[in-house]
Amino acid sequence: MTALLNCGRYRLTFDRPLVMGIINATPDSFSGDGIAFDIERAVAQARQFIADGADILDIGGESTRPGSDPVAADEELRRVLPVIEALRPLDVPLSIDTWKPEVMRAAIAAGATLVNDINGLRAPGAVEAVAASDAAVCIMHMQGTPQTMQQDPRYRDVCAEVTDFLLQQAGAAQAAGIARDRIMLDPGFGFGKTSQHNLDLLKGLHALAGHGYPVLAGLSRKSVLGRLTGRPVTDRVAASVAAALASIARGALMVRVHDVAATRDAIAVWQVAGLFE
Numbered sequence: 495m496t497a498l499l500n501c502g503r504y505r506l507t508f509d510r511p512l513v514m515g516i517i518n519a520t521p522d523s524f525s526g527d528g529i530a531f532d533i534e535r536a537v538a539q540a541r542q543f544i545a546d547g548a549d550i551l552d553i554g555g556e557s558t559r560p561g562s563d564p565v566a567a568d569e570e571l572r573r574v575l576p577v578i579e580a581l582r583p584l585d586v587p588l589s590i591d592t593w594k595p596e597v598m599r600a601a602i603a604a605g606a607t608l609v610n611d612i613n614g615l616r617a618p619g620a621v622e623a624v625a626a627s628d629a630a631v632c633i634m635h636m637q638g639t640p641q642t643m644q645q646d647p648r649y650r651d652v653c654a655e656v657t658d659f660l661l662q663q664a665g666a667a668q669a670a671g672i673a674r675d676r677i678m679l680d681p682g683f684g685f686g687k688t689s690q691h692n693l694d695l696l697k698g699l700h701a702l703a704g705h706g707y708p709v710l711a712g713l714s715r716k717s718v719l720g721r722l723t724g725r726p727v728t729d730r731v732a733a734s735v736a737a738a739l740a741s742i743a744r745g746a747l748m749v750r751v752h753d754v755a756a757t758r759d760a761i762a763v764w765q766v767a768g769l770f771e
């Protein structure tokens with residue numbers, strides 16, 4: 495049976511791996527791709543991503559790189575709402591990357607149909623904000639907060655702990671009225687994890703995918719790839735594409751990427767070789 499995700503007026507079917515293109519409406523994202531307050535550039539980037547084969551666009555107004563401070567909800571809204579409004583006519587599913595219920599609600603009202611929550615629906619009111627809509631949700635695992643998460647993260651068994659958390663949050667979401675076919679899970683590569691934790695999660699991704707929820711993987715340009723290759727963030731496209739393919743091989747149905755064209759090309763070759771069944 496083909497997995498699917500109901501995102502408001504869109505129904506995403508995973509008969510092939512889907513690609514989420516990242517639009518960072520921020521001044522300070524870790525990979526240097528932030529385009530805060532430049533709507534024309536956001537629209538141009540979105541059009542290019544769609545032409546390159548993106549299935550969904552993820553719009554974020556708060557950098558969550560290690561050590562970053564949260565931004566106030568009204569500032570985040572000032573960054574993301576004009577972008578959502580400008581991209582809505584492009585008729586591609588839009589995701590809002592936020593953990594704040596007020597941003598979720600306003601973004602959904604403006605046209606977002608997926609809530610991508612790095613905080614895993616833990617903020618008070620977050621579950622209710624999604625439940626009150628017909629949007630889908632991506633529940634991500636993070637240990638700690640972006641300010642502190644890379645200060646000596648520890649796990650007994652990283653795969654088991656991440657999976658337990660995600661299944662518990664997915665259960666709570668369903669109890670609040672969010673149907674199972676509106677839920678996607680993400681282990682949160684780089685969020686409160688050492689390089690070894692990230693690699694253990696990548697190798698163990700099949701176990702998480704085996705629970706029946708679509709899994710999203712976001713390794714694009716992340717520091718674990720810098721550590722593996724010795725390359726700076728500006729020079730990690732090849733490693734990011736390989737990481738996307740590796741996560742698909744391990745069961746991810748969607749990859750969150752900065753480099754849509756390169757990722758799509760690689761997936762196309764991967765598919766004709768019969769590597770995605």
Ligand code: HH2
Binds near residue numbers: 518520682711
């Ligand atoms: N990673 C980032 C942000 N949001 N959401 C999900 N579901 N999964 C991820 O792995 C993930 C995410 C960090 O990447 P980016 O948005 O490029 O950086 P920044 O937070 O600095 O804007």
